[in-house]
Amino acid sequence: MTKVRVNKFMVSPFTIKQSYNYEEKYGCDLPSQELSDNARIWKVYLDEADSQNDDLIKGFKDSMDAVLIFAALFSAVVTSFLIATISSLQPDYGQITAVLLVEQVNLLRAAGNQTIINSIPQSQVDLKTASPGANDLWINSLFLASLSLSLATALLSVLVKQWLQSYNTVSSGNAKEKAIIYQFRFMGLIKWKVFEIIEILPLILHISLGLFLTGLSLYISEGCICFLFGEYNFASSLA
Numbered sequence: 001m002t003k004v005r006v007n008k009f010m011v012s013p014f015t016i017k018q019s020y021n022y023e024e025k026y027g028c029d030l031p032s033q034e035l036s037d038n039a040r041i042w043k044v045y046l047d048e049a050d051s052q053n054d055d056l057i058k059g060f061k062d063s064m065d066a067v068l069i070f071a072a073l074f075s076a077v078v079t080s081f082l083i084a085t086i087s088s089l090q091p092d093y094g095q096i097t098a099v100l101l102v103e104q105v106n107l108l109r110a111a112g113n114q115t116i117i118n119s120i121p122q123s124q125v126d127l128k129t130a131s132p133g134a135n136d137l138w139i140n141s142l143f144l145a146s147l148s149l150s151l152a153t154a155l156l157s158v159l160v161k162q163w164l165q166s167y168n169t170v171s172s173g174n175a176k177e178k179a180i181i182y183q184f185r186f187m188g189l190i191k192w193k194v195f196e197i198i199e200i201l202p203l204i205l206h207i208s209l210g211l212f213l214t215g216l217s218l219y220i221s222e223g224c225i226c227f228l229f230g231e232y233n234f235a236s237s238l239a
Helices: 040-089 093-112 134-167 177-190 194-238
Strands: none
Touching: 040 134, 040 194, 093 177, 134 177, 134 194, 177 194
């Protein structure tokens, strides 16, 4: 007799259990036909599996829809911040050009006033040794890690939805074949740890959100420091 394995994930606490009198619903099997292709045991198994999985699969699909929507919107937000900060990893050619122009103007003035050129301070511009600051590296690294986890969550959510759709697809054949296919699919979900993946996806999204908030706090603190430093220089120039 085929042994049916029941997993804890098959039972949903929100499932409304329906009581059937299977002896009345399905007729008795003929002697020695208890395991035939359309025996009552296979029909009972299919009814029980359907009643247990309806709410379970629906709950998983609703959860994956919520995770997928949030991951998509969150990825768009992180991408917008990353576009604004990733330019800090490259030398600021505009500032370099401005510094070199100021030096050139000072040299021209010195030449016109017959001032010693060596007295003009040289600019500290060196493109060979130019490198981003540690704070910029941390901010962009946190944003990139957050975006990677968010996109991975979205990808896994799509895969899980496809797995659940395939699992819930009605197969053709007699009752015995349907029961075997149903059990084969369920064992496949267990083998590939689909239920564990579903449980861990929100955790991955929370980690992604934590990384983004950490990078955002560094980004905001860097902006505040630059603003205060600029105000201090402006006040000093007025004094």
